[in-house]
Amino acid sequence: MEKIVTKAYGEIEVPENSAIDFVGPILGFEDYHNYYLLEIQDLPGFFWLQSKEETNVAFIVINPRMFMSGYELKIDESDMKQLQITDGDEVLDYVIVNIPEDPAKMTMNLLGPLVINATKHYGIQGISNINDYGTKALVFQVKETEETSDDKVSLNGSKA
Amino acid sequence: MLVLSRKENESIIINDDIVIKIVSLKPDQVKLGIVAPKEVKIYRMEIYDEIQKENQAAALTASKVDALKDVMKKKTE
Numbered sequence: 001m002e003k004i005v006t007k008a009y010g011e012i013e014v015p016e017n018s019a020i021d022f023v024g025p026i027l028g029f030e031d032y033h034n035y036y037l038l039e040i041q042d043l044p045g046f047f048w049l050q051s052k053e054e055t056n057v058a059f060i061v062i063n064p065r066m067f068m069s070g071y072e073l074k075i076d077e078s079d080m081k082q083l084q085i086t087d088g089d090e091v092l093d094y095v096i097v098n099i100p101e102d103p104a105k106m107t108m109n110l111l112g113p114l115v116i117n118a119t120k121h122y123g124i125q126g127i128s129n130i131n132d133y134g135t136k137a138l139v140f141q142v143k144e145t146e147e148t149s150d151d152k153v154s155l156n157g158s159k160a
Numbered sequence: 161m162l163v164l165s166r167k168e169n170e171s172i173i174i175n176d177d178i179v180i181k182i183v184s185l186k187p188d189q190v191k192l193g194i195v196a197p198k199e200v201k202i203y204r205m206e207i208y209d210e211i212q213k214e215n216q217a218a219a220l221t222a223s224k225v226d227a228l229k230d231v232m233k234k235k236t237e
Contacts, residue, residue: 008225028212029219043229059218060225078199098218103231109218112211127203127211135214140235 004036006050007058014038019052020116023082024124027112032057035123037116047094049114061094064108067139073113075126080115082124089119097139107136 001013019034026032034052045066051057064071073093085091093115095108110133116123164172171181178200183191194202 026215027208028215040225043225043232046228057219059215060228076201078201081199096215096218098214099221099224099228103224103227104235106228106231109211109214111207112214125211125215127201127207135210 004050004052005055006036006038006048007055008038008040008048008050012038018121020118020121020123022123022125024079024126026059026114026125029057037061046097049094049096059096060099061096061114062108062139063093064095064110064113067108068137071110072130073115074129075113075115076129079124079126083115083117083122084120085117089117092116092118098136104140106139108139109135110137111135 002016002018003011004014005011014036019036022033022035029051032051032053036048036050036052038048038050040046040048040060045062047061049059049061083091093113095110095113097106097108099106110130111128112125112135113128114123114125166172166182168182168185171179173179178194178196181193181195183193185191196202
């Protein structure tokens with residue numbers, strides 16, 4: 001195990017060499033390349049993306065499908081290539097959430113998805129090629145529309 | 161910054177394989193045609209700026225986890 005300092009929990013232990021190298025940087029944070037993906041306690045499906053280099057740089061990320069069943073990841077091939085994905089690699093994708101004063105109005109950035117090759121520990125922030133995807137998609141409004149159309153089944157189903 | 165004057169239908173070439181052509185000119189808008197290898201990323205600058213701004217805002221607000229836990233509890237009840 002390796003000791004790291006986090007914004008949320010102070011000093012914690014993580015498995016050695018578990019940092020993800022963002023070869024395609026998080027825009028605006030080009031100086032920081034290495035991040036840890038940490039589960040948020042008592043908040044299933046939410047993760048901290050904690051910078052290794054700067055304790056104060058940490059994002060909350062989620063799998064957008066948890067709230068939006070029709071979500072599609074569509075980014076340039078050249079971006080995907082940076083992840084050096086080969087057969088059998090585990091690939092994860094997330095979006096960064098932004099929590100305003102009223103957390104019920106939390107938004108997710110669908111325009112700049114994060115894609116991670118969990119096997120090789122590479123990450124990128126891509127740019128979505130889907131025109132409707134913006135930086136401030138309401139997390140709960142999306143869910144509520146789904147709830148009415150799918151009679152709450154999709155909510156439970158997508159959380160499994 | 162390098163500044164070049166071009167007329168409609170004229171082009172510039174960058175790095176042997178990227179061609180940018182002035183397709184049409186209007187008083188308040190220029191249409192550009194771009195030919196580039198597939199691996200070259202081309203985006204409107206605003207998209208980059210928007211994502212960057214949102215990332216910075218998200219990094220600042222990421223501390224409200226406790227309030228978020230309450231909301232999630234209510235939403236999933």
